[in-house]
Amino acid sequence: MDTFLGSFTFMGDQLPLLLEKTGQHIWMCVIVVAVSLAVAVPLGLWLGHLHKGEFLTTSISNIGRALPNLAVIAIGLGIFGLNFTNIAVALLITAIPPILSQTYLAVDQVDPDLVRSARGMGLTPAQVLLKVELPLALPLLFSGVRIAVVYVISSATLATVAGGGGLGDIVLGQATYGLEGVIAAALWVAVLALAADGALALLQRVLVPKGLRTAGR
Amino acid sequence: MTQAGPETPAGAQDIVFDHVVKTYPNATVPAVDDLSLTVPAGEICVLLGPSGSGKTTALMMVNRLAEITGGDIRIGGRSILDLDPIRLRRSIGYVIQQTGLFPHLTIAENVATVPKVLGWDKKRLRERVGELLELVGLPAGEYGRRYPAQLSGGQRQRVGIARALAADPPVMLMDEPFGALDPITREHVQDEFLALHARIRKTVIFVSHDIDEAVKMGDRIAIFREGGKLAQYDTPRTLLKEPADAFVARFVGADRGLKRLTLTRLADLADAGALTPARDADAALPQLAADASLRSALSLMVAEGTDAVRVTEPRGPADGSDGTGPVLGVASLDAVRKAGAA
Amino acid sequence: MSAQPVIPDYGDPSACVARDATFCTDWFGDHWWNLFWPALVQHLELTLIAVVAGFVLAVVAAVLCHHKSWLAAPVSGVTSFLYTVPPLALFQLLVPVTGFSVLTVETALVLYSLYLLFTTILTGLREVPEDAVRAARGMGLTRWQILTKVELRLAVPSLISGLRVTTVMTIGIVAIAAYVVDQGLGSLILKALQSPFNTQFIGAGALAVALALAADGVLVLAGRLLTPWARTRRAA
Numbered sequence: 120m121d122t123f124l125g126s127f128t129f130m131g132d133q134l135p136l137l138l139e140k141t142g143q144h145i146w147m148c149v150i151v152v153a154v155s156l157a158v159a160v161p162l163g164l165w166l167g168h169l170h171k172g173e174f175l176t177t178s179i180s181n182i183g184r185a186l187p188n189l190a191v192i193a194i195g196l197g198i199f200g201l202n203f204t205n206i207a208v209a210l211l212i213t214a215i216p217p218i219l220s221q222t223y224l225a226v227d228q229v230d231p232d233l234v235r236s237a238r239g240m241g242l243t244p245a246q247v248l249l250k251v252e253l254p255l256a257l258p259l260l261f262s263g264v265r266i267a268v269v270y271v272i273s274s275a276t277l278a279t280v281a282g283g284g285g286l287g288d289i290v291l292g293q294a295t296y297g298l299e300g301v302i303a304a305a306l307w308v309a310v311l312a313l314a315a316d317g318a319l320a321l322l323q324r325v326l327v328p329k330g331l332r333t334a335g336r
Numbered sequence: 337m338t339q340a341g342p343e344t345p346a347g348a349q350d351i352v353f354d355h356v357v358k359t360y361p362n363a364t365v366p367a368v369d370d371l372s373l374t375v376p377a378g379e380i381c382v383l384l385g386p387s388g389s390g391k392t393t394a395l396m397m398v399n400r401l402a403e404i405t406g407g408d409i410r411i412g413g414r415s416i417l418d419l420d421p422i423r424l425r426r427s428i429g430y431v432i433q434q435t436g437l438f439p440h441l442t443i444a445e446n447v448a449t450v451p452k453v454l455g456w457d458k459k460r461l462r463e464r465v466g467e468l469l470e471l472v473g474l475p476a477g478e479y480g481r482r483y484p485a486q487l488s489g490g491q492r493q494r495v496g497i498a499r500a501l502a503a504d505p506p507v508m509l510m511d512e513p514f515g516a517l518d519p520i521t522r523e524h525v526q527d528e529f530l531a532l533h534a535r536i537r538k539t540v541i542f543v544s545h546d547i548d549e550a551v552k553m554g555d556r557i558a559i560f561r562e563g564g565k566l567a568q569y570d571t572p573r574t575l576l577k578e579p580a581d582a583f584v585a586r587f588v589g590a591d592r593g594l595k596r597l598t599l600t601r602l603a604d605l606a607d608a609g610a611l612t613p614a615r616d617a618d619a620a621l622p623q624l625a626a627d628a629s630l631r632s633a634l635s636l637m638v639a640e641g642t643d644a645v646r647v648t649e650p651r652g653p654a655d656g657s658d659g660t661g662p663v664l665g666v667a668s669l670d671a672v673r674k675a676g677a678a
Numbered sequence: 679m680s681a682q683p684v685i686p687d688y689g690d691p692s693a694c695v696a697r698d699a700t701f702c703t704d705w706f707g708d709h710w711w712n713l714f715w716p717a718l719v720q721h722l723e724l725t726l727i728a729v730v731a732g733f734v735l736a737v738v739a740a741v742l743c744h745h746k747s748w749l750a751a752p753v754s755g756v757t758s759f760l761y762t763v764p765p766l767a768l769f770q771l772l773v774p775v776t777g778f779s780v781l782t783v784e785t786a787l788v789l790y791s792l793y794l795l796f797t798t799i800l801t802g803l804r805e806v807p808e809d810a811v812r813a814a815r816g817m818g819l820t821r822w823q824i825l826t827k828v829e830l831r832l833a834v835p836s837l838i839s840g841l842r843v844t845t846v847m848t849i850g851i852v853a854i855a856a857y858v859v860d861q862g863l864g865s866l867i868l869k870a871l872q873s874p875f876n877t878q879f880i881g882a883g884a885l886a887v888a889l890a891l892a893a894d895g896v897l898v899l900a901g902r903l904l905t906p907w908a909r910t911r912r913a914a
């Protein structure tokens with residue numbers, strides 16, 4: 120218990136340090152998630168719209184899951200050396216697969232009758248994708264994004280191994296900051312992950328069409 | 337139509353509903369309200385009614401999937417309330433619409449489910465499974481090791497029936513068993529079940545919402561109205577001829593006269609001496625085998641614009657559509673009408 | 679771990695090691711039995727204990743929630759909360775309670791595994807066709823028989839998919855567990871990270887990836903063997 124109390128003292132004393140590391144942490148995650156969204160969402164939508172690439176997306180998702188972060192960073196150290204590229208690659212490998220596979224699944228699973236009736240009403244393929252498939256796919260798509268964001272926040276703690284900064288500097292820096300510091304930073308990472316997940320859940324509520332809310336829990 | 341044998345069949349037992357009431361928790365009106373009827377041993381009783389009329393609830397009370405809240409049900413004189421529900425259910429065959437076949441078990445394993453939990457030895461089990469699959473026309477050698485997903489809808493339903501018969505129960509409950517089949521397959525499986533029933537003579541309670549199926553399958557029909565009340569309990573013939581009230585009349589339909597024609601065959605007309613001898617002039621008349629119903633005869637007359645059909649000895653597959661045997665006589669429109677009104 | 683030699687002192691350097699190449703196969707081979715194999719076995723042990731314990735807990739929880747559906751929301755809420763906490767943070771937060779021990783590692787791994795296992799198993803149970811359960815009840819199977827002979831059997835595909843995700847994920851997290859206990863492939867990686875000599879951490883990293891892929895493959899195979907009925911569906 121003393122350690123936990125000590126960690127709160129640490130938070131008070133070292134607030135500027137924690138805020139600085141949190142800033143780095145969030146910045147790193149935002150970049151990686153933004154790149155992942157830009158790559159995986161359009162690709163997933165497109166493949167799902169065509170109902171092609173199930174094998175590709177599930178393979179990517181399985182392999183992405185099967186690659187332990189630390190192992191990827193370790194191997195990356197050999198290939199890219201001690202720099203941000205290494206971390207970015209490791210985090211992208213974490214973030215892209217869930218977004219890609221969930222987006223694909225979300226569009227692929229849209230009721231074919233709805234798509235057929237939309238086409239029957241004269242909507243163009245782009246309109247079908249944007250007005251019918253995308254809104255219906257949002258709940259599942261969001262679940263993929265939430266998984267990815269939580270994974271990235273969690274994995275970014277390891278960035279310190281490759282000199283990437285972030286809260287991991289403290290979580291894995293017991294020699295420098297003591298167990299109190301480690302616990303304090305661990306709490307911050309946990310809160311950060313929970314807060315990000317909660318914020319996305321709220322955003323999902325706002326964005327997902329009302330008629331789908333019960334289905335998109 | 338099956339005719340109940342004069343003597344009580346050995347294996348079957350009668351089922352008595354004695355002022356049965358079922359009120360679900362939190363419901364203000366009962367789902368089944370004061371139901372009293374007796375299903376004689378070896379007969380098929382069809383429970384018929386619109387959805388929400390309590391017919392399925394009435395069925396489920398027999399194997400205590402729904403517990404009765406008033407009155408009593410007796411099978412072969414014993415109250416079902418005196419029996420442990422698990423043991424009771426193992427002694428009753430149960431067939432439902434979606435078959436409820438276990439997709440992870442083979443056909444043979446599905447059929448063996450109840451005997452297995454009853455602890456039968458392997459040899460007896462295998463013999464029983466073989467016998468039952470043979471009985472429903474799916475030889476174990478060919479079908480036993482397949483999985484339900486590899487069968488057609490009609491075949492699955494036959495396996496469902498075989499499974500229900502596995503422990504040789506005296507009573508069978510069938511909840512819209514053929515409801516999910518296409519019309520042609522359904523007709524076929526209905527015929528098969530009637531032929532099977534003629535051999536095994538179980539007491540059957542059969543839920544349906546289809547009057548035509550009820551008329552075809554039932555020795556007796558119990559018509560339910562909303563609120564779980566029994567509107568009429570009679571043989572199909574009486575039900576169609578003398579509906580007890582406006583509700584029953586509406587439910588059996590304005591064409592109940594036509595439906596009654598399905599209960600009589602041209603052969604019955606021949607037996608009653610209602611056919612006129614065929615003359616040379618009748619050679620142009622459309623002809624029909626004697627095992628066809630009066631309704632088919634009437635339909636043929638309307639279609640061909642005649643007022644009589646030639647009746648022939650049935651031959652080949654007894655589907656009644658084509659008569660190729662020797663001519664028995666001529667059935668006139670008048671004779672058909674009179675027989676239908678009788 | 680700060681004062682490590684530039685090249686870990688595991689014996690006389692070979693030509694490859696002296697050159698400081700990216701990956702030295704001979705060094706990897708030479709140290710397979712004294713370094714990599716024991717770490718691999720430890721890694722597998724840590725993973726298995728966590729997955730088996732988590733699986734048992736999750737099955738019990740899912741079965742309870744399947745029968746008492748009001749339980750599902752709170753259980754799902756708590757497990758998803760635990761799942762959202764980054765595993766590295768979860769390890770560190772448990773250290774003051776259970777110390778730098780295997781117990782800490784396994785507790786965190788189990789807590790972390792519960793959410794995915796629980797949700798997949800519960801989904802599997804809920805997707806069991808209602809008519810199969812009704813028929814089973816009508817035929818007089820007891821609740822226990824229905825659970826073991828019908829519901830859990832039909833939920834096997836879901837159980838396997840939950841186990842696959844969880845096992846692969848756990849193998850990845852066990853690598854990080856080396857920050858808490860000096861075991862498994864992660865500890866080989868951490869010990870070598872500070873040095874410019876690559877072979878040890880690349881080798882250990884590659885082994886962790888291989889272990890995850892192999893475990894996934896084994897579970898896929900087990901799933902096929904346990905669900906002979908699923909294979910026939912397409913042929914029907």
